[in-house]
Every structure is written in structure tokens, then in C-alpha cells.
Amino acid sequence: MDYKQASDNDLWQCCQQDDMHAYNELFSRYYPRMLQLARRYVRDAMSAEELCMDQLFHLWMKRAEITIATSFSGYLFRSVRNRIISEMRRNIPVMAGLDELQEDAQLDRSSDYRLLSREAEHAYRQVLNELSPQRRQVFMLSREENLTYPEIARRMNLSVNTVENYMVAALSCLRKNLKEKVPTAVIPLLLLSDFTNTLL
Missing domain, CATH: 1.10.1740.10 (RNA polymerase sigma factor, region 2, helix turn helix motif)
Structure with a gap:
């Protein structure tokens, strides 16, 4: 063989x-x-x-x-x-902040984390859909199919430099807009993609 x-x-x-x-x-x-x-x-x-x-x-x-x-x-x-x-x-202290909201209550961290992850996933999908179609496609090919920039360039008939620029712009936009919607500590997890499937 x-x-x-x-x-x-x-x-x-x-x-x-x-x-x-x-x-x-x-x-x-x-x-x-x-x-x-x-x-x-x-x-x-x-x-x-x-x-x-x-x-x-x-x-x-x-x-x-x-x-x-x-x-x-x-x-x-x-x-x-x-x-x-x-x-x-x-x-990463993903739960930071929730304790302050309910200092006197005994938190069920598992259910709280699941709730947080659902809300974060929803926000992530909203922000992702706000990207231009090509930036979104570049991001998804990189994160979900783990393609390299040259592989993405060949699939989309773009230059590698254009792919790099789209990726930088997509990540910048996602980080900026997600900061307004979810706790900062959760953002790196969201940018890994497959968030709901892997956490819930």
C-alpha cells in the first residue's frame, strides 16, 4: 500500500x-x-x-x-x-461577574454556564451574519473546515493576500461587536466556532 x-x-x-x-x-x-x-x-x-x-x-x-x-x-x-x-x-474565569449578580445565592454553575453559552452563541451568529458574504465565507472556511489561507484562496479564486485581509477584517469586526454583547472571557471560545455543539 x-x-x-x-x-x-x-x-x-x-x-x-x-x-x-x-x-x-x-x-x-x-x-x-x-x-x-x-x-x-x-x-x-x-x-x-x-x-x-x-x-x-x-x-x-x-x-x-x-x-x-x-x-x-x-x-x-x-x-x-x-x-x-x-x-x-x-x-479562563468564564463565570466572572455572575457571582456579583447573585452574591447571596448558591449558583448552579453548570446551568448558568449553559445559559451563558446559549446567549453567547446567539450573539455570535448575529454578528457573523453581519459580515460581508466573502468575509463570512473566509472566516467559516478557516474556522470550521480549518483550511489554510492558500487553500481558501484557491477555493474562492482569490489571492492569498486578499484572504488574509478578509480574515483580519472579519476577526476585528467580530471581536469589536462581540465585546458589546458577551463577557470578554467568552470571546476566544466563540471565535473557535462550533461553540454550541462542543459546549452543550
């Missing part, structure tokens, strides 16, 4: 049959992109590396149990986003 030319799905099927060579090929294909994604949100480089390594190690250890109904890359990057969000939730 030519592992370099094999599709992701073929390699994954081989992994499920304990083929380490197939796993190593998937690792080499996706680890750099996973790390690039993690480093956008996890400040400590070592933590970002550990997060990605843990996810790939988990994939191998649970290979017989994991069923991937969608694309392999889609599954992998959603899994990484879940781990990034979990890491951020441990390190």
Missing part, C-alpha cells in the same frame, strides 16, 4: 486494523495543522503540543471504538477544538 497516496479514510481503516504505518502517515499529515490551530488559542507552546499529542494518542488507543461518520479531518479538528475549549475553560 502506498501510504502517501492513500486517502484519510483508507488510512483510518488500516489504523483500526492496527496498522502503525497508516497511523504515522495520518500523524504526519495532521499534527502540524492541529498544532497551528492549538497555538492560536493556547498561549503556552508546550501545552499546545501536549494537547495535540494527547488527542492523537487517544485516537490510536481508541481506534477500535471510534466510529467516524463524517470526514476524518472534520472529526479530528472537532476533537481538537473540544480539547482546546476544555483547556480554556480551566484557565
Whole structure:
């Protein structure tokens, strides 16, 4: 089998049959992109590396149990986003401010967080829809499909420089408008996208 030319799905099927060579090929294909994604949100480089390594190690250890109904890359990057969000939730005081509103009450933090996340997701979608169609498409291709700028440029028939400009403008607009609608600490989680699906 030519592992370099094999599709992701073929390699994954081989992994499920304990083929380490197939796993190593998937690792080499996706680890750099996973790390690039993690480093956008996890400040400590070592933590970002550990997060990605843990996810790939988990994939191998649970290979017989994991069923991937969608694309392999889609599954992998959603899994990484879940781990990034979990890491951020441990390190960012998302609930700051709610205690001040109900100092004398015992908060149910789980239900409060779910309520906050629903409201934040709604605000995020509103702000996203206010972007121009091309800026919104660039942002979604980057965040939801994890495409690189050159890949987005080819898909949209744009220059890489134009894609970069659209992305900078989209992020600037989203951050500015979200600050008016949701707690500052939640904004990095929203900009990871897939917010509702991963948190609720």
C-alpha cells in the first residue's frame, strides 16, 4: 500500500486494523495543522503540543471504538477544538461577574454556564451574519473546515493576500461587536466556532 497516496479514510481503516504505518502517515499529515490551530488559542507552546499529542494518542488507543461518520479531518479538528475549549475553560474565569449578580445565592454553575453559552452563541451568529458574504465565507472556511489561507484562496479564486485581509477584517469586526454583547472571557471560545455543539 502506498501510504502517501492513500486517502484519510483508507488510512483510518488500516489504523483500526492496527496498522502503525497508516497511523504515522495520518500523524504526519495532521499534527502540524492541529498544532497551528492549538497555538492560536493556547498561549503556552508546550501545552499546545501536549494537547495535540494527547488527542492523537487517544485516537490510536481508541481506534477500535471510534466510529467516524463524517470526514476524518472534520472529526479530528472537532476533537481538537473540544480539547482546546476544555483547556480554556480551566484557565479562563468564564463565570466572572455572575457571582456579583447573585452574591447571596448558591449558583448552579453548570446551568448558568449553559445559559451563558446559549446567549453567547446567539450573539455570535448575529454578528457573523453581519459580515460581508466573502468575509463570512473566509472566516467559516478557516474556522470550521480549518483550511489554510492558500487553500481558501484557491477555493474562492482569490489571492492569498486578499484572504488574509478578509480574515483580519472579519476577526476585528467580530471581536469589536462581540465585546458589546458577551463577557470578554467568552470571546476566544466563540471565535473557535462550533461553540454550541462542543459546549452543550
